Amino acid sequence: AQTVTQSQPEMSVQEAETVTLSCTYDTSESDYYLFWYKQPPSRQMILVIRQEAYKQQNATENRFSVNFQKAAKSFSLKISDSQLGDAAMYFCASKIQGAQKLVFGQGTRLTINP
């Protein structure tokens, strides 16, 4: 069975600084996908970034990047130059190749201090 664990219920960072959100997962499959979703107070679930397990290169999307450590089953999200609009709940999720079910972590609430 897949599991996703986010060990940090809350994090805070000063505006313009860098913050890293942790995520670990467990799966017996070799082909899978990992995602980070952002849920601001407006409640919408927004895809931030995705990573294919077969790719060694870490995914990046502008100020967002991941540190994917396959052997350690770790998938952390780094947000550079934090902005007030980054304040949200962040969810890590995984999906097995060939399956459609997304398994979510418990979420990390990120606060940006001005």
Next chain:
Amino acid sequence: DAGVIQSPRHEVTEMGQEVTLRCKPISGHDYLFWYRQTMMRGLELLIYFNNNVPIDDSGMPEDRFSAKMPNASFSTLKIQPSEPRDSAVYFCASSRQGAQPQHFGDGTRLSIL
């Protein structure tokens, strides 16, 4: 392109009433998912469809919950009779075939009094 559209955005009703939540997926997406989000249990997959056919409904909590997808552009999640413990945010999401990510609607906040 329009995103996933859910209605209503908020629903408040009394215990025992029937509740119907609606979803319009993104055009061209083959998969449609219904999730429930609560503080206690986080995000849970209730059911998903592929090409309008229910594939996995193992997350549906009990017989009071039912979901249909009569065509590629519309799905409903119905609760009858509703109970206070059904209060949650219900999300609909859709995706294309394969490894494509799921795109979520804005959710329906359901409150059962």
